[in-house]
Amino acid sequence: MSFIETDTLTHKMILQQKFELYKQKIDDSINTFRLPIGGPNTLYEPFQYLLDGGGKRLRPILTLAATSVGDGNYEEALSSGIAIEILHNFTLVHDDIMDKAPIRRGRETIHSKWNEAVGVLTGDVMMGYAYKLLGAYSNHKNFSLILDAFTTGLIEVCEGQAFDLEFHDSISNNNNVGKKEYLKMIEKKTAKLLEMSAVIGGLIANCTNEQISSLRTFALNLGIGFQIQDDYLDLYGEQEKVGKKIGKDLIEGKKTFQIVSAIELATKPEHKKFLEYYCSNKGITEQEIPYMKEIFEELSIEEVSITTAERYFTASQESIKLFSDKAKNELEFFLTLLANRAF
Amino acid sequence: MSFIETDTLTHKMILQQKFELYKQKIDDSINTFRLPIGGPNTLYEPFQYLLDGGGKRLRPILTLAATSVGDGNYEEALSSGIAIEILHNFTLVHDDIMDKAPIRRGRETIHSKWNEAVGVLTGDVMMGYAYKLLGAYSNHKNFSLILDAFTTGLIEVCEGQAFDLEFHDSISNNNNVGKKEYLKMIEKKTAKLLEMSAVIGGLIANCTNEQISSLRTFALNLGIGFQIQDDYLDLYGEQEKVGKKIGKDLIEGKKTFQIVSAIELATKPEHKKFLEYYCSNKGITEQEIPYMKEIFEELSIEEVSITTAERYFTASQESIKLFSDKAKNELEFFLTLLANRAF
Numbered sequence: 001m002s003f004i005e006t007d008t009l010t011h012k013m014i015l016q017q018k019f020e021l022y023k024q025k026i027d028d029s030i031n032t033f034r035l036p037i038g039g040p041n042t043l044y045e046p047f048q049y050l051l052d053g054g055g056k057r058l059r060p061i062l063t064l065a066a067t068s069v070g071d072g073n074y075e076e077a078l079s080s081g082i083a084i085e086i087l088h089n090f091t092l093v094h095d096d097i098m099d100k101a102p103i104r105r106g107r108e109t110i111h112s113k114w115n116e117a118v119g120v121l122t123g124d125v126m127m128g129y130a131y132k133l134l135g136a137y138s139n140h141k142n143f144s145l146i147l148d149a150f151t152t153g154l155i156e157v158c159e160g161q162a163f164d165l166e167f168h169d170s171i172s173n174n175n176n177v178g179k180k181e182y183l184k185m186i187e188k189k190t191a192k193l194l195e196m197s198a199v200i201g202g203l204i205a206n207c208t209n210e211q212i213s214s215l216r217t218f219a220l221n222l223g224i225g226f227q228i229q230d231d232y233l234d235l236y237g238e239q240e241k242v243g244k245k246i247g248k249d250l251i252e253g254k255k256t257f258q259i260v261s262a263i264e265l266a267t268k269p270e271h272k273k274f275l276e277y278y279c280s281n282k283g284i285t286e287q288e289i290p291y292m293k294e295i296f297e298e299l300s301i302e303e304v305s306i307t308t309a310e311r312y313f314t315a316s317q318e319s320i321k322l323f324s325d326k327a328k329n330e331l332e333f334f335l336t337l338l339a340n341r342a343f
Numbered sequence: 344m345s346f347i348e349t350d351t352l353t354h355k356m357i358l359q360q361k362f363e364l365y366k367q368k369i370d371d372s373i374n375t376f377r378l379p380i381g382g383p384n385t386l387y388e389p390f391q392y393l394l395d396g397g398g399k400r401l402r403p404i405l406t407l408a409a410t411s412v413g414d415g416n417y418e419e420a421l422s423s424g425i426a427i428e429i430l431h432n433f434t435l436v437h438d439d440i441m442d443k444a445p446i447r448r449g450r451e452t453i454h455s456k457w458n459e460a461v462g463v464l465t466g467d468v469m470m471g472y473a474y475k476l477l478g479a480y481s482n483h484k485n486f487s488l489i490l491d492a493f494t495t496g497l498i499e500v501c502e503g504q505a506f507d508l509e510f511h512d513s514i515s516n517n518n519n520v521g522k523k524e525y526l527k528m529i530e531k532k533t534a535k536l537l538e539m540s541a542v543i544g545g546l547i548a549n550c551t552n553e554q555i556s557s558l559r560t561f562a563l564n565l566g567i568g569f570q571i572q573d574d575y576l577d578l579y580g581e582q583e584k585v586g587k588k589i590g591k592d593l594i595e596g597k598k599t600f601q602i603v604s605a606i607e608l609a610t611k612p613e614h615k616k617f618l619e620y621y622c623s624n625k626g627i628t629e630q631e632i633p634y635m636k637e638i639f640e641e642l643s644i645e646e647v648s649i650t651t652a653e654r655y656f657t658a659s660q661e662s663i664k665l666f667s668d669k670a671k672n673e674l675e676f677f678l679t680l681l682a683n684r685a686f
Binding site for chain 1: 382463464468471475504
């Protein structure tokens with residue numbers, strides 16, 4: 001999927017450097033983040049293991065980039081960025097327990113390497129440290145708004161995960177697992193955390209209410225497009241770039257954008273039957289993937305996915321058109337990073 | 344265990360009424376607390392089930408009582424009291440998953456009634472709602488201190504639970520599961536949440552730093568005494584009052600105050616051997632309880648427990664001697680409630 005090219009190569013390189021700097025600053029902050037040395041080791045060893053695990057840092061990078069809309073003091077936003085990255089990792093630790101996932105980013109998950117109790121508790125204490133980091137803004141005039149945005153993000157992401165659990169467990173019929181429910185789920189589970197990341201950056205940089213509102217729309221649409229694309233890459237990406245088995249979502253029985261679209265569009269009885277089987281069976285085998293791809297092919301699901309993701313990316317871009325060139329460049333570069341990714 | 348009698352009956356009745364009012368106000372606030380009606384039900388049904396489950400509300404009662412040290416406006420402290428009660432319940436939900444406990448307060452635990460994923464996620468979203476409630480103090484001059492006290496409480500209680508897990512899993516020897524480790528564990532797991540409850544009440548009522556410091560000492564000692572007494576009641580309480588099977592802790596292999604004291608005091612080889620067996624076996628059978636009680640009897644563990652708990656209760660009472668009579672009466676009444684309880 002290719003989308004929005006920045007105008008000149010030099011211009012792109014400067015932005016590239018800026019975003020590398022953002023990532024470097026975030027990684028440095030995380031690397032210098034010190035956990036208590038007196039233990040309990042049961043808690044702080046897995047927490048440290050997570051901090052050492054790396055990651056793309058997309059959310060805190062967005063927080064830093066969002067400061068360009070306001071006073072541009074991105075260094076001030078670093079603490080909140082780390083808090084957001086910890087919140088994101090907390091959701092992964094607990095989600096992996098719920099999904100019984102053994103591997104994350106090529107490493108054992110906490111509950112696999114230790115046990116479930118350690119996984120639950122490590123996630124819990126991470127929330128505490130995230131809120132501690134937000135204490136850095138106690139003298140900021142937007143302190144209570146920053147906190148409220150963060151807490152809203154926490155609640156929304158829990159709601160998203162709950163919708164995901166419900167969605168996964170429900171037997172398919174067009175009434176209860178349609179595209180509407182899919183969009184509600186990914187909005188809460190994925191997009192709201194990006195929205196929060198952008199909003200907090202804006203609040204720290206003293207943005208106006210209108211700017212915050214535009215940042216919100218920007219990140220929300222970006223997040224929805226991002227997730228639709230994520231589902232797309234599971235099936236149409238290149239395995240070495242995506243870093244996981246192609247069709248993994250289908251084997252796990254996930255209600256991806258492609259599945260809900262196919263359920264909506266299918267008319268042939270044999271297609272409908274196979275999609276129903278997919279839902280009631282909660283997934284298919286690797287051998288059955290080619291047949292599912294055939295169904296998708298006949299229903300033009302690949303094109304529907306690309307068009308829909310691009311529609312969200314366009315809405316995202318539209319929402320920031322009144323920003324300064326500097327801010328627009330940074331946010332569009334971020335959008336491009338996500339929209340053009342093959343990983 | 345009997346401790347500190349208030350001077351006159353009338354005086355006691357007035358305080359009794361005041362504390363009943365506190366409890367009533369807390370229950371009313373919890374009953375009118377509204378969760379989103381749009382779902383996800385996976386999240387809000389178990390949360391509502393918890394809100395409906397009642398409880399002694401000791402922690403928010405302490406928060407309300409602590410306001411008497413300052414401006415006495417206890418109604419202002421209600422939101423924080425509910426936040427603290429939600430935090431306390433969040434720890435119970437997650438602890439019950441870790442301990443695989445099927446029953447709590449005579450009702451099925453969340454993970455038993457639903458499943459583990461629901462238990463993890465319900466606990467998580469509860470933290471979000473607790474922080475939302477603290478947003479009520481965003482215009483309070485002590486807002487950042489209130490939040491910081493709350494977050495510190497969250498971290499400490501996770502650390503306490505982690506020490507408990509480590510403590511339970513370790514094989515006994517005097518070096519690593521002694522009374523010192525026991526005290527560190529219960530301080531974090533039990534006492535720090537009481538400390539936080541008192542401190543937040545004090546902060547909301549605009550107490551001075553000295554008053555906050557005294558409230559801290561009061562609640563911390565009270566919490567330690569409370570836990571030692573809790574361990575005591577498991578073995579020496581009356582079953583119908585305690586509401587659980589006598590000796591349950593011993594069957595579960597908990598390292599109670601009595602166990603760590605006995606390990607410290609035992610000299611006879613057969614006693615030492617049985618205590619080692621208790622630790623390595625992670626508990627004993629109901630039939631073995633009388634023999635453990637014999638050991639305790641010979642080592643005067645019952646008296647040691649009472650004396651130690653009373654020492655902490657006295658330290659608690661001592662720490663508030665400079666408070667006004669009104670505040671002293673309320674906090675001493677609370678102390679008496681806990682110290683004289685048989686439940």
